[in-house]
Amino acid sequence: MLRRVPRALRTAVIVAVLLAVSASIAQSWASGTPGTAGYTQTAWGPLGPADRDLLVKVRLAGLWEAPTGQQAEQQASRAEVQTVGTNIHHEHVELDQLVMETADQLGVLVPSRPTAEQLTWMNEMSALTGTDYDRVFVQRLRAAHGTVLPVIAAVRVSTRNELVRQFAAQADEYVTRHIGYLESTGLVDYSALPEAPSPGLLGSGRGPADLIVPALVVLAAVLAAIALFSAMRRRPGPVGLPVRGPAPDATARAIAAIAAPAPPPHSRYPESHITGSHPRIPDPRVSQTGPHPRVSDTGPHPRVSDTGSHSRVSPNAVSPNAVSQTGPRHSVKR
Structure with a gap:
């Protein structure tokens, strides 16, 4: 049954399944729970992917x-910016x-160094001085705190883990207070802040990574449809018959199998009396020169003289009965 499925369709399905499984494993490892990619039970309740994501982002x-x-305490040019730097550093x-x-209590792995973007x-700030640095x-x-604050609030109101809920409440107080520090300087350009994520496909705590598996499923369906359509267009005809052109019936094949009839054997009679489609085969014993043929008398055939308008047959050549053909009348000698 599997051999009847087109090879292109089988290949597309196998590739799509392998990609989906690989993406699922990658997401599981990224979430910190290889093989589950979901909730794990702890002493404080279930720990979900959003809970682990919160701890990673705050870290x-x-x-x-x-x-x-700490750098702003020494490099900022304005006193209020230096004070903000000191508060943010200690808190x-x-x-x-x-x-x-x-x-550590929940068994979640957190990073130990900043990301490439943060570095x-x-x-960038280390190369600045004066008001540019401020x-x-x-x-x-301000932009970084505004990005992590919605994540903290979403986990605080939806987590099922008691320890994560307590941490989210404390982190919310710290981040909200830091936003107040930064805005008190009057240097925030609100028009340049990143926009909040709109609800929809990427809303409710979802990110682009959550769309990998659905995208692979859609891609597999498209590839399967294309392969099926291609296989239907070039589907071969019945076995043993050409794909194009009408198939010969049994009668035509039987007639074609019969060998063509052989030409009739050479006759001693003039070939002009033989009708048919076969070509004329010349007799090597007949001379082709002159208006009348001359037959050689070497062999069982009589010698025919071509002198005159009448022929004379020798009695010794044919039979005991001789036929004389002198003149227009015939006499038989017994």
């Missing part, structure tokens, strides 16, 4: 915002201790 925020706040150290304790921001420092940290 990443502290890895670059705490040292940046992020406290928040980082909370996230590490919570992650780029830190290098403006970029406030704007970068």
